[in-house]
Amino acid sequence: MITENFRILEVNLSTERSAIKNVPGVETVLGGSGLAAKLHLEYSRPGLAWDDPSQPLIFAIGPLTGFFPLMSKTVCAFTSPLHGQYAESHAGARSALALRFAGIDALVVIGKAERPTVLHLGANVIEFMEAGYLWGKDALTTGKLLRRILKGSGHRTIMRIGPAGENKSAMACINVDTYRHFGRLGGGGVMGAKNLKAIAIEGNNALELPAGKEYANLFVDIYRKLTDTDMMRKYHNLGTASNLEALNELKALPWRNLQATSDPGIEGITGERFADDTLLRNAACAGCPVGCIHIGFVREKFHKDNQYLYRQVGYDYEPIFATGSMLGLTHAPDVLTVMDEVEKAGLDVMSGGVALAWATEALEKGVVTQEQTGIDLRFGDAQGYMRAVHMLGGAVNDFWRTLAGGTTAAAARYGGGDFACVLGQEMAGYATGEVFYVAQGLGLRHSHLDTGAYTYDQSKAPKDVDKALAFLLEDERERVILTSMVACLFARKVYDPETLRQCLTVLGGQALADGLDDAAARIQKLRWQARAAGGYDPMNVRIPKRFLEVETWKGRTDPQYLEELRLAYAGAIREMCGQGDVKPA
Amino acid sequence: MKHLVASRMERCIGCHSCSLACARLVHKCLSWENAGIRIQSSGGLSTGFTAKLCLVCDPAPCAAACPTGSLKQRKGGGVTQNKKLCIQCGKCAAACPVDAIAQDRQGNPYVCIHCGSCVEFCPHDCLEMREAEG
Numbered sequence: 001m002i003t004e005n006f007r008i009l010e011v012n013l014s015t016e017r018s019a020i021k022n023v024p025g026v027e028t029v030l031g032g033s034g035l036a037a038k039l040h041l042e043y044s045r046p047g048l049a050w051d052d053p054s055q056p057l058i059f060a061i062g063p064l065t066g067f068f069p070l071m072s073k074t075v076c077a078f079t080s081p082l083h084g085q086y087a088e089s090h091a092g093a094r095s096a097l098a099l100r101f102a103g104i105d106a107l108v109v110i111g112k113a114e115r116p117t118v119l120h121l122g123a124n125v126i127e128f129m130e131a132g133y134l135w136g137k138d139a140l141t142t143g144k145l146l147r148r149i150l151k152g153s154g155h156r157t158i159m160r161i162g163p164a165g166e167n168k169s170a171m172a173c174i175n176v177d178t179y180r181h182f183g184r185l186g187g188g189g190v191m192g193a194k195n196l197k198a199i200a201i202e203g204n205n206a207l208e209l210p211a212g213k214e215y216a217n218l219f220v221d222i223y224r225k226l227t228d229t230d231m232m233r234k235y236h237n238l239g240t241a242s243n244l245e246a247l248n249e250l251k252a253l254p255w256r257n258l259q260a261t262s263d264p265g266i267e268g269i270t271g272e273r274f275a276d277d278t279l280l281r282n283a284a285c286a287g288c289p290v291g292c293i294h295i296g297f298v299r300e301k302f303h304k305d306n307q308y309l310y311r312q313v314g315y316d317y318e319p320i321f322a323t324g325s326m327l328g329l330t331h332a333p334d335v336l337t338v339m340d341e342v343e344k345a346g347l348d349v350m351s352g353g354v355a356l357a358w359a360t361e362a363l364e365k366g367v368v369t370q371e372q373t374g375i376d377l378r379f380g381d382a383q384g385y386m387r388a389v390h391m392l393g394g395a396v397n398d399f400w401r402t403l404a405g406g407t408t409a410a411a412a413r414y415g416g417g418d419f420a421c422v423l424g425q426e427m428a429g430y431a432t433g434e435v436f437y438v439a440q441g442l443g444l445r446h447s448h449l450d451t452g453a454y455t456y457d458q459s460k461a462p463k464d465v466d467k468a469l470a471f472l473l474e475d476e477r478e479r480v481i482l483t484s485m486v487a488c489l490f491a492r493k494v495y496d497p498e499t500l501r502q503c504l505t506v507l508g509g510q511a512l513a514d515g516l517d518d519a520a521a522r523i524q525k526l527r528w529q530a531r532a533a534g535g536y537d538p539m540n541v542r543i544p545k546r547f548l549e550v551e552t553w554k555g556r557t558d559p560q561y562l563e564e565l566r567l568a569y570a571g572a573i574r575e576m577c578g579q580g581d582v583k584p585a
Numbered sequence: 586m587k588h589l590v591a592s593r594m595e596r597c598i599g600c601h602s603c604s605l606a607c608a609r610l611v612h613k614c615l616s617w618e619n620a621g622i623r624i625q626s627s628g629g630l631s632t633g634f635t636a637k638l639c640l641v642c643d644p645a646p647c648a649a650a651c652p653t654g655s656l657k658q659r660k661g662g663g664v665t666q667n668k669k670l671c672i673q674c675g676k677c678a679a680a681c682p683v684d685a686i687a688q689d690r691q692g693n694p695y696v697c698i699h700c701g702s703c704v705e706f707c708p709h710d711c712l713e714m715r716e717a718e719g
């Protein structure tokens with residue numbers, strides 16, 4: 001049910017004290033992205049370093065979380081180790097429902113634990129568990145041990161970090177319940193800086209529902225739309241991995257550090273190949289009947305007497321791009337094996353894969369030496385990458401420590417910036433053209449999900465800066481509503497504004513429903529203001545040369561269109577960042 | 586009399602749609618726990634998910650343990666529930682050999698009454714209403 005205020009749990013790791021706060025703003029910022037930006041503006045200290053203990057780590061859900069299907073995501077917000085500014089990363093699994101049933105709209109973690117700590121929360125528990133014995137453990141082992149240690153019904157989420165997070169890597173993810181992640185922009189590093197190995201949240205309370213049949217009927221309606229249409233099929237059939245073949249066909253799939261955009265090796269890593277040869281089963285985020293999570297299976301002979309070990313690895317389009325085509329690996333089991341090591345290290349798979357691709361080309365070109373890397377890397381050599389993943393996660397020497405701070409930081413130190421595939425952060429797997437490069441390069445989260453720019457590139461839209469700009473701004477505004485609810489973006493076709501209004505109204509949020517459009521524009525601005533508070537200037541973002549050399553089905557990148565769109569988008573962002581209700585630094 | 590069977594749990598994706606449906610439709614609340622069926626990841630050597638669900642005992646140990654008659658033997662196995670008679674003693678939950686009865690933080694027991702409302706919300710037909718054998 002829609003409440004008058006947000007219920008926020010603030011946990012201070014330094015003092016081991018907590019507070020429940022009633023925070024106003026439900027009608028103005030809704031929840032999720034809006035709430036996260038609001039809280040970050042209130043809690044963060046823009047003048048201080050990202051790893052200053054006072055900086056907040058925020059997890060926020062929305063007004064519809066748990067009440068409707070696919071309202072299954074959590075927004076994590078923090079000051080990024082990568083750029084020192086506001087960052088948002090989204091994930092599902094059981095995190096959103098666990099927060100809902102713990103009875104809070106957001107968790108704000110401040111301070112720094114004296115020793116490695118596991119934070120154990122729930123509707124009736126706030127516990128700081130000493131966890132020195134977990135420090136150094138990989139992200140998968142940590143999850144297994146915590147499942148054994150924590151009592152209770154098991155209706156909980158376990159969000160934890162691996163060695164990369166402990167080393168405060170800007171590429172460290174927060175692993176959520178094994179198969180989902182707050183992947184991008186270094187949230188894992190923020191937990192590491194707080195000595196926080198894991199957060200376990202028990203969803204052990206029930207909530208009221210509206211009286212009458214209206215709610216249950218609306219639920220059924222939406223549930224049917226989500227499960228009866230083709231939409232479900234696309235995501236649970238081959239899943240996002242089906243895009244590999246399509247993008248390779250379009251000459252838009254980055255291969256070997258984006259030195260090519262298509263390759264016959266695709267045959268070994270298509271969605272069909274993964275499904276036919278490796279797919280073990282599907283899984284779902286709690287509250288989602290679609291079940292898009294694809295878990296692949298790979299076995300490995302470790303002794304000549306037919307002794308095998310096996311790995312179960314969640315795969316998707318992006319991880320296959322990052323550890324497959326980008327590294328020149330064309331054998332699905334190899335890709336899964338490298339992915340599994342990435343999981344253990346607790347790295348963001350996209351950043352990790354793209355960073356390793358850069359390191360490989362840098363070695364090839366003599367920009368860095370094997371003495372510096374301590375390992376030879378070659379495109380297509382899975383064994384090398386399996387080891388390199390842990391060198392990166394472990395920040396084992398000067399070179400890997402520098403690279404853990406981002407490929408841009410490494411290129412600034414060693415050279416090779418021209419071929420660093422970085423668009424604000426390491427690129428997502430879309431070499432689709434100018435609009436995507438500008439969108440990820442300048443976008444709020446530097447994520448392929450900020451807008452559907454890669455789809456726009458693939459449409460028949462003319463090279464028109466005004467039209468592209470209008471698309472970027474409009475699409476971001478539409479998505480901001482969904483990420484404030486917080487919906488899975490796969491459900492965006494079903495949750496159109498009218499349906500969202502019905503959902504809010506049935507839960508007693510008539511005012512939220514009426515003000516939805518205004519809220520969208522307000523939250524869009526608010527997030528940019530949160531980013532600007534950290535000193536973001538979109539004008540300073542440059543698109544590396546490698547992107548200008550890309551050739552797709554449309555031909556080569558058009559440098560003029562790219563530059564004009566970059567300037568136009570940067571100008572529009574600056575406007576949104578402009579004076580408003582930003583708190584004084 | 587038909588009863589609920591989780592007969593195809595190998596297909597389960599762990600979405601909790603069934604538990605949420607039972608809580609929503611039978612117990613009129615939002616919960617993944619206050620429900621006749623509850624889903625857990627199996628862990629260990631097996632993979633996937635298991636359902637905690639009433640196995641329709643006849644005679645039912647939970648009904649025998651219930652001091653007030655809140656839970657009563659159901660024809661064909663399992664129990665019927667009269668929430669008004671419940672004193673939150675927890676004897677039923679303790680008596681169930683397969684942990685099919687959940688208790689909320691107030692001690693109220695949740696057990697499947699085999700109404701079938703959850704079945705249509707399982708996206709992979711893991712659940713079915715089946716006629717009692719013999």
Ligand code: SF4
Binds near residue numbers: 640
């Ligand atoms: S709740 Fe447990 S004890 Fe009672 S009938 Fe079902 S399985 Fe048997």
Ligand code: SF4
Binds near residue numbers: 607622
């Ligand atoms: S059959 Fe009815 S009581 Fe049993 S779990 Fe399904 S919805 Fe709940």
Ligand code: SF4
Binds near residue numbers: 599603604706
């Ligand atoms: S609804 Fe079906 S697939 Fe989902 S958790 Fe229940 S049994 Fe499993």
